[in-house]
Amino acid sequence: MDKLVALYERMKKLRESGVRMKDISEEMDIASSVLSSLYSSVLPTYVNLVSNGEEEEKALEHALQQVNNVSKRRLKGSLDTLYEKVCHIDPRLSILKNSGRPFFDDLEKEAIRYLPNVSAYTGLYLAYSASSFSDGLKVEPYMIAAMTEGETMPRVYSQNMAGDYYVGVGIFSPFQIGYLLFNEQKQLQLALKVVYLQLPVLEFPTLIKGIYLTHDYNRNPIARRILFVRQGEEIPLEQFGEMRTEVIPKDKLTDEEQAYYEYTCETGDLIKSLMLTSPEKDLSVLKQEKQLLNML
Secondary structure (H helix, E strand, C coil): CHHHHHHHHHHHHHHHCCCCHHHHHHHHCCCHHHHHHHHHHHHHHHHHHHHCCCCHHHHHHHHHCCCCCCCHHHHHHHHHHHHHHHHCCCHHHHCCCCCCCHHHHHHHHHHHHCHHHHHHHCEEEEEEEECCCCCEEEEEEEEECCCCCCCCCCEEEEECCCCCEEEEEEEECCCCEEEEEEECCCCCCCCEEEEEEECCCCCCCCEEEEEEEEECCCCCEEEEEEEEEEEECCCCHHHHHCCCCEEEEHHHCCHHHHHHHHHHCCCCCEEECCCCCCCCCCCHHHHHHHHHHHHC
16 A cells, blocks of 8 residues: 555656646546546545554545545556556656647657667767768767756767767667757758667667768758767767868778778768759659759
């Protein structure tokens, strides 16, 4: 019966953190009316009676007499499950579902579920991909930071060719899927970069394969293969800011870098699209685009 007290205390903490009763009921898979009766009548009465010295079974019976939608047998039979579910509800689920941005709310809610998966991927990485400048191998520093209190997604960092780093967020699911999301412009300008990672089925991987979607310098969308090679633990941000993205010419690659080049920079490892106007407003623009891309 002590678990009834623990259940009540946990629910109180969630409510004080701003989590709605409706959200708690959905997470616990229990009817809102039943949960409301438990929280507002049964559990507080039970706690008060027990604290005043009444025997636990009698206290529960007296508490249940106040409501007509909670069965003693069902409550005792499902108590362990209810307590386990309520303990897995994160107070950060206080994000309102009716805030007018359901996609972002759902994304953040799912990210909270996956927080335990983040620690296996934190650290410093060098990412290898095709260069837009020349026939060479681009090497970019990336860092996945450890979680701090109150965060719902880990911060991730990347360097551009100018030596500026930008900050994004990461999501690492238990289904071998990871996403890094960045805005490549620090100014009030939207230039999204999304890195999709195939997470290997092992902890602290040294090599992670992926594909990233971004823009070239004319703001044409491109997709490329990318390889993340782990360098070690997370480093201070000041030290990360001193790192630089570079392009290694093809004739100066080491044997290891040559393997990275062959995986990321060969024909077919780059998907590109051009932004063309179509005065005629017909499908001829599609053919024109393919012809131009074949010439590049």
